[in-house]
Amino acid sequence: MKIKFLDLNRQYKTIKKEIEKAIHRVLDVGNFIGGSEVESFEKEVAGFCGSRYALSLNSGTDALYLSLKALGVKSGDEVITTPFTFFATAEAIANTGARPIFIDIEKDSFNIDPQKIAEKLAQLKKLNKLKKLKAILPVHLFGQVANMGAIMKIAKKYKIKVVEDAAQSFGAKIRLQVSSSRFQEKRAGAIGNVGCFSFFPSKNLGAYGDGGMVLTNDQNIAATINLLKNHGSSINDKYKNLIIGTNSRLDTIQAAILKIKLKHINEWNGKRIKIAQYYNKHLQGVIGITTPSIDNNIFHQYTIRVSSELRDKLASFLSKKGIPTMIYYFLPLHLQPVFKYFGNKVGDFPESERAAREVLSLPIYPELTKVEQDFILKKIKDFYEK
Structure with missing residues (x-):
């Protein structure tokens, strides 16, 4: 798939x-x-x-x-x-x-x-x-x-x-x-x-x-x-x-x-929330994954946190199985080259830097089928069980 x-x-x-x-x-x-x-x-x-x-x-x-x-x-x-x-x-x-x-x-x-x-x-x-x-x-x-x-x-x-x-x-x-x-x-x-x-x-x-x-x-x-x-x-x-x-x-x-x-936005956002709830239900028991909060969220992205040692390996594994992922964002703004003149350095904003090392966004959109959702979840679990 x-x-x-x-x-x-x-x-x-x-x-x-x-x-x-x-x-x-x-x-x-x-x-x-x-x-x-x-x-x-x-x-x-x-x-x-x-x-x-x-x-x-x-x-x-x-x-x-x-x-x-x-x-x-x-x-x-x-x-x-x-x-x-x-x-x-x-x-x-x-x-x-x-x-x-x-x-x-x-x-x-x-x-x-x-x-x-x-x-x-x-x-x-x-x-x-x-x-x-x-x-x-x-x-x-x-x-x-x-x-x-x-x-x-x-x-x-x-x-x-x-x-x-x-x-x-x-x-x-x-x-x-x-x-x-x-x-x-x-x-x-x-x-x-x-x-x-x-x-x-x-x-x-x-x-x-x-x-x-x-x-x-x-x-x-x-x-x-x-x-x-x-x-x-x-x-x-x-x-x-x-x-x-x-x-x-x-x-x-x-x-x-x-x-x-x-005219469709409430329906579409509602479907995103349901997919996120389904993801959360099946990923919360996976040791090493932190799932996002459902509160006040319409899930433009569904972004999990994975240990920095495993994040890129998981992304690569999923890619080989036909599941694309994205990293939003791998470099916090205070470390962008264009803002170097501000004098910021690594360690100035530790939570942002930690997030940049750990975030991984999974596919989420209203038309994503249940079969596709289950396939994504199964492959993530396969990665952690191997």
């Missing part, structure tokens, strides 16, 4: 008629930039996520970058984030001229540790160095929402903005305490001051090309991002430029495709 790590063609076949109808609708109208398809998609996402504004963009990277720009982050500023994530997170910070201040991840998850954020802020306050710090940028890695209750509490205490990198977590929910006696479920991306999504094809809600989005409840932030994404041009006169911006619009065809997929 040969299994794909991700099979987008299978997904396409389940919605082929809907997708083709949506694309032909755009072709028949002949409007390929902006228009009603984009506007209605934005409104539907805003409603789905519980946000006042949803602004479509060209990519998740642009969503992060333009969000930071809209918050006024500039050269000389600092933004707290995690070193265990995709490069775009810190890249967006660096492109504003600001410096990423890395904070290690929690021992039992892959997300930034709020306790370590609090310790860093207390240290900066003591040294009278808080002035440069403009934002906290948590990442909901692999589809699991970070501890946003604690992060928002810290941000409020220090009057710092929060930009959520929700690129991998569209549709994920977390229960937050909103008063002394009341809790409320909120969607990833709709918790902080700004939330950022990627619609890269492999994402749970993926386009057939690049795409991204920003969520916010702040009218001024929304207005600024609308300017920034359209060359800084006025809404009423596109040839009157008010600020220096860029070109970051979501194509109309992509919006039409994403509108169709949005």
Whole structure:
């Protein structure tokens, strides 16, 4: 048996008629930039996520970058984030001229540790160095929402903005305490001051090309991002430029495709969760494997932890059996060559470095069959029993 790590063609076949109808609708109208398809998609996402504004963009990277720009982050500023994530997170910070201040991840998850954020802020306050710090940028890695209750509490205490990198977590929910006696479920991306999504094809809600989005409840932030994404041009006169911006619009065809997929996202995420639960049930008894938490997770990736001595051997064994795996991410951001000038070294963020040595992602997508799931589980058990 040969299994794909991700099979987008299978997904396409389940919605082929809907997708083709949506694309032909755009072709028949002949409007390929902006228009009603984009506007209605934005409104539907805003409603789905519980946000006042949803602004479509060209990519998740642009969503992060333009969000930071809209918050006024500039050269000389600092933004707290995690070193265990995709490069775009810190890249967006660096492109504003600001410096990423890395904070290690929690021992039992892959997300930034709020306790370590609090310790860093207390240290900066003591040294009278808080002035440069403009934002906290948590990442909901692999589809699991970070501890946003604690992060928002810290941000409020220090009057710092929060930009959520929700690129991998569209549709994920977390229960937050909103008063002394009341809790409320909120969607990833709709918790902080700004939330950022990627619609890269492999994402749970993926386009057939690049795409991204920003969520916010702040009218001024929304207005600024609308300017920034359209060359800084006025809404009423596109040839009157008010600020220096860029070109970051979501194509109309992509919006039409994403509108169709949005109708299925809860079902697809639900299937991912069921597969993850099935994996967990059968892997939790395997000595040497740590399975991921199901809580607040829509499983963009299903990532286990394996001892560093066996991780690559297991990956090689599975590959020979027709089962692809991936390592997200083998090199934490603080050790990336481009950030060498920060002066970080091996050992600075031990939990991120340990995760990089131990993580292994297995195939997970809604169309993965029970037979394929059982085959993957059997081969993993075969490896540990040999």
